[in-house]
Amino acid sequence: MGDDCAVLAPFVGEALISTDVAVWGVHLDPEFFPLEDLGFKAVAAAVSDIAAMGGRVRACVVAVTSPPGTDLEELHRGIADAAAMTGCPVVGGDLARASDVCVAVTVLGECPGGGAVRRSGARAGDEILVTGPLGRAAAGLRRRREGASLSDELVVAHRRPWPRLAEGQAARGAGVHAMMDLSDGIGLDLHRLADASGVGFELSTLPVADGATLEEALGGGEDYELVMTTDDPGRLRMLFVDRGLATPLSIGHVVADPSVRTLGAHPLARQGYQHEL
Amino acid sequence: MGDDCAVLAPFVGEALISTDVAVWGVHLDPEFFPLEDLGFKAVAAAVSDIAAMGGRVRACVVAVTSPPGTDLEELHRGIADAAAMTGCPVVGGDLARASDVCVAVTVLGECPGGGAVRRSGARAGDEILVTGPLGRAAAGLRRRREGASLSDELVVAHRRPWPRLAEGQAARGAGVHAMMDLSDGIGLDLHRLADASGVGFELSTLPVADGATLEEALGGGEDYELVMTTDDPGRLRMLFVDRGLATPLSIGHVVADPSVRTLGAHPLARQGYQHEL
Numbered sequence: 001m002g003d004d005c006a007v008l009a010p011f012v013g014e015a016l017i018s019t020d021v022a023v024w025g026v027h028l029d030p031e032f033f034p035l036e037d038l039g040f041k042a043v044a045a046a047v048s049d050i051a052a053m054g055g056r057v058r059a060c061v062v063a064v065t066s067p068p069g070t071d072l073e074e075l076h077r078g079i080a081d082a083a084a085m086t087g088c089p090v091v092g093g094d095l096a097r098a099s100d101v102c103v104a105v106t107v108l109g110e111c112p113g114g115g116a117v118r119r120s121g122a123r124a125g126d127e128i129l130v131t132g133p134l135g136r137a138a139a140g141l142r143r144r145r146e147g148a149s150l151s152d153e154l155v156v157a158h159r160r161p162w163p164r165l166a167e168g169q170a171a172r173g174a175g176v177h178a179m180m181d182l183s184d185g186i187g188l189d190l191h192r193l194a195d196a197s198g199v200g201f202e203l204s205t206l207p208v209a210d211g212a213t214l215e216e217a218l219g220g221g222e223d224y225e226l227v228m229t230t231d232d233p234g235r236l237r238m239l240f241v242d243r244g245l246a247t248p249l250s251i252g253h254v255v256a257d258p259s260v261r262t263l264g265a266h267p268l269a270r271q272g273y274q275h276e277l
Numbered sequence: 278m279g280d281d282c283a284v285l286a287p288f289v290g291e292a293l294i295s296t297d298v299a300v301w302g303v304h305l306d307p308e309f310f311p312l313e314d315l316g317f318k319a320v321a322a323a324v325s326d327i328a329a330m331g332g333r334v335r336a337c338v339v340a341v342t343s344p345p346g347t348d349l350e351e352l353h354r355g356i357a358d359a360a361a362m363t364g365c366p367v368v369g370g371d372l373a374r375a376s377d378v379c380v381a382v383t384v385l386g387e388c389p390g391g392g393a394v395r396r397s398g399a400r401a402g403d404e405i406l407v408t409g410p411l412g413r414a415a416a417g418l419r420r421r422r423e424g425a426s427l428s429d430e431l432v433v434a435h436r437r438p439w440p441r442l443a444e445g446q447a448a449r450g451a452g453v454h455a456m457m458d459l460s461d462g463i464g465l466d467l468h469r470l471a472d473a474s475g476v477g478f479e480l481s482t483l484p485v486a487d488g489a490t491l492e493e494a495l496g497g498g499e500d501y502e503l504v505m506t507t508d509d510p511g512r513l514r515m516l517f518v519d520r521g522l523a524t525p526l527s528i529g530h531v532v533a534d535p536s537v538r539t540l541g542a543h544p545l546a547r548q549g550y551q552h553e554l
Contacts (some may be wrong), residue, residue: 003473004457005293006324007393015292016282017368019383021340022374025391049281063298063340063381094381098300102373104340104381106296109282116284179280180281196280 004089008059008108013114016109018049024101032144035071035101037159038109039078041222042103045183046259047086048163049225050109052181053116054172056165057088060107065098075101086163115172117228122197124256126229129236129248131167134186135212138220143211146206154211161224167225168241174236176228187218189228191261197229200260203268219271229254283368285336291393293386294327300326301378304520309421312378314436318353318499319380322460325440325501327386329458330393331449333442334365337384342375352378355552357368362438392449399455399474401519401533405505406513406525408444411463412489415497420488432489438501445503447520451513453505460540463549464495468538469502472504477537480529480545 014015017033022042024030034149043060050057062079066072083090122128133264140148140158148155164181171179178197182189184204194201230236237247252263261268297358299319301307320337328336328495343349349372360367365384417425417435425432441458448456459466463483471478485494505525507513514524529540538545 003371003392003393003395003397006334007330007388008292008294010290011292013287015285015288015382015385017336017338017385018282019286019338019340019369020382021342021371021373023342023373026374052281053284055282059294061294061296061383063296063383064299064332065300065342065377065379072551092294092302094298096298096379098379099376100342100379102342102375102377102379102381104296104298104371104379104383106338106381106383108292108385116280116282118280120450121279121411163396168287172454193282232448243542 011110012112014111015273016050016053016055016111016116017106018046019104019106020046020103021102027067028145033159035074036078037066038101039075039103040082040160043079043082044161044163046105047088048181048183051165052179052226054168054179055109055111055116056111056169057086058108059091060088060105061092062090063094063104065096065100067099070101079212079221086165104143116171117179118179119180119193120196122199122229122254124199125179126254127233127250128201128252128254129228129233129250130207130224131164131248132246133207133209133223134136134223135217135220137161137211137222138216139209140210143219154272158263161222163224164226166243167245170239170245171228171236173228174239176230176236178228178229182223182225182227183221185219185221187268188236191270193227194258194261197260200255201252202255202260203263205251206263207249232274288387289389291388293327293330293332293393294383295323296383297323298379298381310436310528313317313355314349315378315413316352316380317359317437319382320356320359321438321440323382324365324477325458327384328440328442328445329456331445331456332386332388332393333446334363335387336368337365337382338369338443339367340371340381342373342377342379347378347396357433359469363442369474381493394449394453395454395457396470397473398455399470399476399506399531401531403454403508403525403531405483405529405531406477406505406510406527408441408503409523410484410499411487411502412494412497412501413486414438414499415493416486416489438499440501440520441503443520444522445517447522448505448513451507451516453507453513455506456503459500459502459504460498462496462498463504464545468547470504471538475535476530477532477534479532479537480540482528483540490503
């Protein structure tokens with residue numbers, strides 16, 4: 001890099017910024033996964049936050065701490081892979097010695113024309129949709145622990161989560177009212193969206209990914225699928241089809257009463273991954 | 278926060294981004310300093326990178342790792358102090374469990390009108406100036422280890438370094454050719470500036486801060502004074518005076534031969550703080 005800062009050409013519209021830190025042994029189990037996956041997942045998680053606002057990525061910076069003897073080349077390979085695949089160049093960084101390998105990724109994005117989609121805009125009557133079936137990453141973690149290879153399809157879904165950038169931008173274009181990524185599982189994140197919007201929800205169905213359990217679909221997280229609410233689901237589906245994206249799946253609708261939070265006939269309790277501190 | 282990202286109003290001109298990570302026990306000694314100083318210094322170091330380009334700050338995000346039982350309130354107090362004093366609001370963050378307390382700060386800034394000052398622009402014949410006497414922070418660390426109180430003036434210079442934001446913007450306005458902050462000491466950083474510019478330097482003098490030694494002034498770092506090169510030092514001084522800033526101190530000039538690196542009659546060897554990894 002050379003200079004103290006990276007200099008970026010002027011932004012188009014609103015600027016988005018998000019930071020995520022991933023810790024080796026906390027966010028990823030060294031017994032079952034290579035170090036490069038930590039780098040990949042750290043970048044993917046931060047990029048997904050931009051996707052969840054309907055933004056496009058501009059660049060990221062990466063701060064790494066590591067104990068002596070860490071294979072930083074391997075870590076950087078994962079970071080570089082994710083950066084290349086999401087079109088999010090690493091423009092700066094810092095490195096320090098510590099007991100743990102920690103990767104803090106800060107991503108910058110932009111919303112041309114403004115209108116970043118927040119999680120607080122859901123309205124009673126909105127249809128609730130997700131960008132794909134849920135639970136793949138959690139199922140992959142379980143399968144890996146049971147002995148599946150690193151190249152098993154679900155294990156790859158855990159190792160190499162794909163931020164839904166194109167889907168997020170299409171959803172913003174379609175004027176969805178609220179959106180967020182399901183980084184901690186829909187059983188937790190949909191409650192957060194409903195809390196922020198002051199509404200409830202009635203889910204009729206949950207699309208469970210092949211090979212995953214209902215619990216993994218509810219609480220798994222790290223799929224980075226997006227959940228969206230809109231009063232014009234036809235327009236949303238059309239825009240996704242136009243852009244060659246998988247048709248979003250309807251799972252229920254928003255209700256005015258914030259105390260109503262159901263899946264089928266039953267209340268949906270808060271569940272999902274929350275980091276212990 | 279609530280949302281996945283912070284949304285910032287459009288930037289004016291070029292955007293600047295820099296990230297710095299500070300580790301408790303590496304960047305600051307827990308035996309001699311309170312945890313809040315780690316937070317303050319982490320923010321100040323990142324903000325100083327914006328100052329060194331001549332930019333103004335817009336916002337920062339902070340990723341923290343910590344072991345259970347860490348007094349996060351105290352850490353956040355230091356972060357909030359530095360954010361308030363430098364006018365750089367914390368707009369987002371992340372938190373994870375790890376063995377060490379690490380604070381990764383990413384600062385965003387902007388250069389209205391463009392023209393961020395790089396370290397690579399120094400030209401033969403330029404005068405070299407610094408924004409103030411050097412070695413205060415290093416002297417403060419020594420004095421603290423010798424038993425001085427936390428409120429000792431030099432100890433405070435170590436605990437609460439002040440990024441030279443106003444000075445950096447004045448220097449950019451004056452059209453300096455090259456600039457950087459002396460985070461690792463002029464004995465190392467001026468070599469970096471000369472390397473990036475493909476030039477040498479002849480220093481006639483070094484302004485040593487009251488209470489500091491020549492070695493502390495050369496190698497101490499963390500003063501966050503700025504070093505600048507310009508072919509119009511009169512204009513630079515005038516602009517600093519106009520804005521009520523301390524007059525920059527001339528220390529020598531740039532020469533064309535990159536192998537010439539002298540202080541007085543002697544070669545100036547590379548020295549200063551480099552983190553071990």
